[in-house]
Amino acid sequence: MIFHSLKNAVSQLWHRLKTWLQSLSFRTGVIVLLCCIPFYILSFAQMLLPISVSAKGILWTILFGLAKTCQYGGLTILGVEGYKRLKNKLKRKSP
Numbered sequence: 001m002i003f004h005s006l007k008n009a010v011s012q013l014w015h016r017l018k019t020w021l022q023s024l025s026f027r028t029g030v031i032v033l034l035c036c037i038p039f040y041i042l043s044f045a046q047m048l049l050p051i052s053v054s055a056k057g058i059l060w061t062i063l064f065g066l067a068k069t070c071q072y073g074g075l076t077i078l079g080v081e082g083y084k085r086l087k088n089k090l091k092r093k094s095p
Helices: 002-022 026-034 036-048 053-093
Strands: none
Touching (some): 002 053, 026 036, 036 053
């Protein structure tokens, strides 16, 4: 019974979050999507730091998680139509 109500609560929360993200503008989606690039770079560049292996693992998990969050959040904001719009803009700018 508790598992079922918890599952419903998480499902409703996910639906509300997804609806809110989809209501944001195209520009916001592009900005959030582009934020994943520095997080990807940092998630691997931090391996060069002179710190312990466990600290590197924790940093990688956090930074890579932030990169994925920005990536999926940006794609959710853009949606299918926004993705097509962005793809067409990039095609026009290529030589």
